[in-house]
Amino acid sequence: MKTGGLSIRVMRMRDLPMLVRIMEMAFTSKRLTAGEQLANLKRVYATAARSACFIAHAEGEPVGFVLTQKNDANWHAPTPSAHVRLLAVAKDFQGRGVGTRLLRMSLLALKKAGYSEASVNARLDNAKAIALYERVGFERDALKFITNL
Ligand SMILES: CC(C)(COP(=O)(O)OP(=O)(O)OC[C@H]1O[C@@H](n2cnc3c(N)ncnc32)[C@H](O)[C@@H]1OP(=O)(O)O)[C@@H](O)C(=O)NCCC(=O)NCCS
Numbered sequence: 001m002k003t004g005g006l007s008i009r010v011m012r013m014r015d016l017p018m019l020v021r022i023m024e025m026a027f028t029s030k031r032l033t034a035g036e037q038l039a040n041l042k043r044v045y046a047t048a049a050r051s052a053c054f055i056a057h058a059e060g061e062p063v064g065f066v067l068t069q070k071n072d073a074n075w076h077a078p079t080p081s082a083h084v085r086l087l088a089v090a091k092d093f094q095g096r097g098v099g100t101r102l103l104r105m106s107l108l109a110l111k112k113a114g115y116s117e118a119s120v121n122a123r124l125d126n127a128k129a130i131a132l133y134e135r136v137g138f139e140r141d142a143l144k145f146i147t148n149l
Pocket of ligand 1 (some may be wrong): 009026027056085086087088090093094095096097098099100101121122126128129131
């Protein structure tokens with residue numbers, strides 16, 4: 001898909017180093033090295049719902065991606081469920097509808113692939129992500145509890 005200088009296509013294995021670059025341009029907190037991020041992305045991608053993972057480019061530069069997996073946490077559910085594991089858009093390109101488009105395309109592809117439900121996690125302080133998820137139709141469903149060890 002190509003609109004207004006933005007092109008979105010299905011992600012491939014060889015795109016993974018680009019995802020690390022996008023994450024560096026999207027997230028403010030930096031806890032892992034690029035090598036560690038790549039190793040984690042490889043692990044996640046190994047079980048990805050590949051037809052529903054997309055990468056966005058603007059003027060040839062990678063600017064955003066969505067990475068989706070089969071939801072193994074929901075293994076007991078009667079119908080296949082998917083989980084949006086990572087959605088990221090480079091800071092300079094945020095607020096232009098890139099994240100919304102990536103997420104909508106992913107949800108459509110998941111539906112085509114036979115999934116009947118998708119979930120996504122958001123931190124309570126990530127107002128932008130929460131607003132986006134609610135805009136595309138996600139509803140709040142579960143509470144996650146966390147403690148320091
Ligand atoms: C959360 C995130 C993916 C959102 O991506 P994004 O591309 O900025 O999202 P969108 O542009 O689609 O939507 C954001 C805003 O732009 C507005 N917008 C949507 N389409 C637009 C368009 N065509 N033109 C202008 N604005 C638009 C939306 O209404 C929305 O407004 P809001 O801020 O009032 O809610 C991005 O902020 C990000 O990468 N954050 C860091 C990583 C992260 O937290 N990821 C989620 C958890 S894994």
